[in-house]
Amino acid sequence: MRIQRAARRQRTPWLGCGCIGIAVGIGLVGLVAVIVIVPALPGLAARLAGLTPRGSTDALFVDAPPPAVQVENPFTPPDAVVTLGDHGQVSLSADAGYYSVITGFSDGAPVAVVSFTENSLMDLCYQRADLCSGAGSSFRNARLDLRPGGAVVYADLLVPGMGIWQPVGVALRLDAARRQFVVAGVDLGGTLYDLPQDALGEQVTQLAGAGNDLLRRLELDAGGGRYGQPEVVIDDGTLTLVLR
Numbered sequence: 289m290r291i292q293r294a295a296r297r298q299r300t301p302w303l304g305c306g307c308i309g310i311a312v313g314i315g316l317v318g319l320v321a322v323i324v325i326v327p328a329l330p331g332l333a334a335r336l337a338g339l340t341p342r343g344s345t346d347a348l349f350v351d352a353p354p355p356a357v358q359v360e361n362p363f364t365p366p367d368a369v370v371t372l373g374d375h376g377q378v379s380l381s382a383d384a385g386y387y388s389v390i391t392g393f394s395d396g397a398p399v400a401v402v403s404f405t406e407n408s409l410m411d412l413c414y415q416r417a418d419l420c421s422g423a424g425s426s427f428r429n430a431r432l433d434l435r436p437g438g439a440v441v442y443a444d445l446l447v448p449g450m451g452i453w454q455p456v457g458v459a460l461r462l463d464a465a466r467r468q469f470v471v472a473g474v475d476l477g478g479t480l481y482d483l484p485q486d487a488l489g490e491q492v493t494q495l496a497g498a499g500n501d502l503l504r505r506l507e508l509d510a511g512g513g514r515y516g517q518p519e520v521v522i523d524d525g526t527l528t529l530v531l532r
Contacts, residue, residue: 341481349436349437353521354466359391360392361392362392368508370509385408387404388403389402391511391515400513402529434523436524438460440457440459456475456476460496465519468500469503506529515531516532
């Protein structure tokens with residue numbers, strides 16, 4: 289399910305409230321690396337012909353997502369506070385409607401489950417980041433495509449010297465523990481290509497590592513409890529964090 293928006297929406301600065309502009313919601317923390325990576329892709333578009341194809345991008349996402357966590361004695365707290373390591377804290381209100389939080393118990397241990405729809409993540413991106421604008425000079429119209437066990441983040445890139453816009457995506461897969469994202473490659477027209485073995489490829493890997501570091505350090509205070517060590521569960525339409 290690929291989300292495209294024709295209408296432009298009012299946006300606020302990415303850095304706001306002394307934090308990461310709510311980090312486009314805590315569900316996008318694991319995708320922070322991609323949001324930083326996409327603006328660097330125009331240089332990559334110029335050399336796509338030299339990249340090595342690896343087959344179909346769809347083949348990356350054939351695994352079924354794990355079953356939903358069964359929460360005993362579920363409670364919906366009216367608000368929550370997210371701690372993002374050195375970036376401080378963010379207060380989230382359930383009235384915003386961009387996420388759902390349930391606390392309770394799973395297998396006798398405290399658990400918190402935070403879920404975002406693909407639509408709500410895109411809405412947050414439109415509000416918080418110029419990346420989703422359709423008016424970029426070399427990239428525009430970033431879009432999120434959640435897939436089972438991962439995601440593809442697309443942007444339209446202006447191909448140097450040709451004056452045409454080419455959709456290009458960065459494919460992400462969750463690792464086996466579902467606690468980190470791995471950059472799987474670049475999607476072009478449904479074909480997956482390896483990242484180039486040069487400075488740009490190394491930069492992309494480093495940025496992904498920074499996003500994963502934020503994810504590891506994320507903590508949630510909700511319903512009188514503190515939860516951490518998020519596990520990420522993604523299906524075709526929802527990104528869910530399970531914190532214990």
